[in-house]
Amino acid sequence: MDLKLIEKKWQQRWEKAKLHGFDKKSDAPKLYVLEMFSYPSGAKLHVGHWYNYGPADSYARFKRMQGYNVFQPMGFDAFGLPAENYAIKTGVHPKDSTEKNIATMENQLKAMGAMFDWSAEIKTCGEDYYKWTQWMFLQLYKKGLSYRKEAPVNWCPSCQTVLANEQVVDGVCERCSTQVVRKNLTQWFFKITEYAEELLTGLDTLDWPEKTKNMQRNWIGRSTGCEIEFPCESGDKIRVYTTRCDTVFGVTYVVLAPEHPLARKLATPEQLPAVEAYIEEASKANEIERLSSTREKTGVFTGSYAINPLNGRRVPVWLADYVLASYGTGAVMAVPAHDERDYQFATKYGLPIVKVIEKQGGETTLPFCEDGIVVGSLDFDGLVGEEARDAIATQISKLGKGGKKINYRLRDWLVSRQRYWGAPIPVIHCPNCGAVPVPEKDLPVRLPYDVEFRPDGKSPLAKHAGFMETVCPVCGKPAQRDPDTLDTFVCSSWYYLRYADPNNEKAPFDRAAADRLLPVDTYVGGAEHACMHLLYARFFTKALRDMGYLDFDEPFKRLVHQGVILGPDGNRMSKSHGNIVSPDDYVNEYGADAFRLYLMFGFSYTEGGPWNDDGIKAIARFLDRVEKIVLKIGGYKAKRDEPYGAEEKALDYARNFAISRIAKDLEAFSFNTAVARLMEFVNALYKYDGVENKNVSLLKAAAKDLILLIGPCAPHFADELWEQTGGKGFVLEQPFPREDPEALRLDEKEYAVQINSKIVCKAMIPSDLDRDAVEAFVLALPEIAARTAGKAVKKCVVVPGRLVNLIVG
């Protein structure tokens, strides 16, 4: 069979029959199966796309055959930096290159033979989509979840532009190799931190890989601690955050982040030059350098002192960049005896070290950072760990100097990008009224085409007068648009909702349409999105719920990550390794079905692994074998239900075993074992076909099941065989075979017989024997009788259907 030829034919027939869409009229249970949409940066689908979409589509097809009304849409995450960088390099406009790439990829996706519902296709760079992305921004703004603040960004002084973290390579600009500095700019943020607690607890309800849930947990980083106020002699108050308030009597100095608002103010006149210099120096270090824990700590004394509210001790106030401005209060109490970092710093600068915790039942070596017995802390001496922290926190509250506090590492989401190829931020800056949201009726704020996007120091849109100049919606006076665009992760935070109602011109989606389809039942995509897209989408869902647009809490009930297909050399595929495997070459030679089947069979789905050419040849051979035996059986004329003896029973068993296992395996995304079960079934068919006096009816029924079982995995191939053997309609419309439990019941089963846990022999034992009868049966076996003669059987373990273990003294 020429797979390439038949694939085209079946794709056309499927399309004509509108076989693949979600059936709005059906009352079958819905199942929303979603794969992460494609990013059209390259012109072609790569192996990773096939690996994500092919097997996931087989799952979707399987569920459809099981009777679900499956919705499986596809679209394009079409805004983003790569298209813009490509434009800067080649001069091809991002819109043009993106549209061209999308057209190519659409064709390739269709050639894959996946049952995508193309009627719901979306492209995030389309006006009809980004209009609603902007709408989302406005709703978040109304709800107080979108706000503007000054924040440090990576800034290249040579290119005069903000850089994304990925564009900073080893502290320098990837384009001009200039040292990148941090600079404060006013940017838009989404208040994802408002949902930190729910984003954390909601994870418990999700059927997601534990690893991914843990990554989100760590990313959110909840910690319980205590805030404590240290009054300064200047009258200022320094609030610190600590998780170890049980060590508060060991504080020997206080440290502020260089960006702390009091940093300059607390500097005494003679210390001011040094403080200024230090702040300047710290601003030059980039984030990655600065956060490196291996770097030697630096700092400067402000000249001021603060008072420890618990013991009245006067301690010096320092600045040091090992303290982060963006976490907690941006200030810490330093306890060198019980904190690794403070210890290093105190040792370097000769600051005192005061031990206030003793190791329980052992020698205390400093720094000692575990829980222990409190000492030198007045009334609190003798308390341990949590009870000490509770008591001290209570005391701090009583003094009115702070109290218990929960903090998260999660930061608000910075969504402004000084970039062209994205959704414009729908805000107008008015000299009189300030930042004014664009009225919803004026959406979309269109992204102009004729823009100079080559970097020359300004946000590309800022140079486009026609875009920038507008009037204030509030006072009507001349005003300027916000020149920034939204992070592309904003576009992808709600696309799964738009699929439910892709052509709605009045709203991002209709509530009823969303309720009909969502949440996504099974979401399949790469693990690299664990702490970005997958977190942002959850945030959007919760925010939209609280604004009354949705009534579910989580967008993706079940999540599966496919692994990564490596090059044949075991390295990640890349141009520099020269190990890129092009799907097209293989699809052209073997067909999409063979390619998909190899991706299912050759790897453990969630693991991935190195590509191997031999594997796909084996699959081509397997398909040939299937075709041969199915067509041969299809040609048998006689209708005969006889005989039905041991050989027939074996075939029937193999058939029903395959049905039962393949259903389980596909459900679990265990594609490699599902294909293995198909192969076993084919082997059984060949074996039975070799029998002389055949039960033709049984054989034909088995061959029919084989076509249906292979249908989800090799859809074109299965439809071709289905047609050639007289099947009506499409395989996808047939119910997935159901196993006959009777056929799986065997009269006798092979047991392994052990004596003292060592296998002695195997025995066929009737299935209807009870435990004692099995023991008696085994003891009567000649090999066993000989070895147990004259010995006492102390114990007999029977695992029904599998094994007997005799413990003999």
Place this chain on the structure above:
RNA sequence: GCGGACGUGGCGGAAUGGCAGACGCGUUGGACUUAGAAUCCAAUGGGAGACCGUGAGGGUUCGACCCCCUCCGUCCGCACCA
């Protein structure tokens, strides 16, 4: 540094605490062919053998690839979060 995952034949990989290595690749032998390709059949963890084998070492158990502890290696995530 912290956290997680993984480690099984020559290779990809299977195994609810119960016969380790399903299925496939590769290899070897055979059949069919003038010959080869293709196909089909058989064998294939190691060892001549008793036996030994799931990274190493311990433990729990009648029984451990699977559970527990220690160590080694690989990969991934986070990385001064007080």
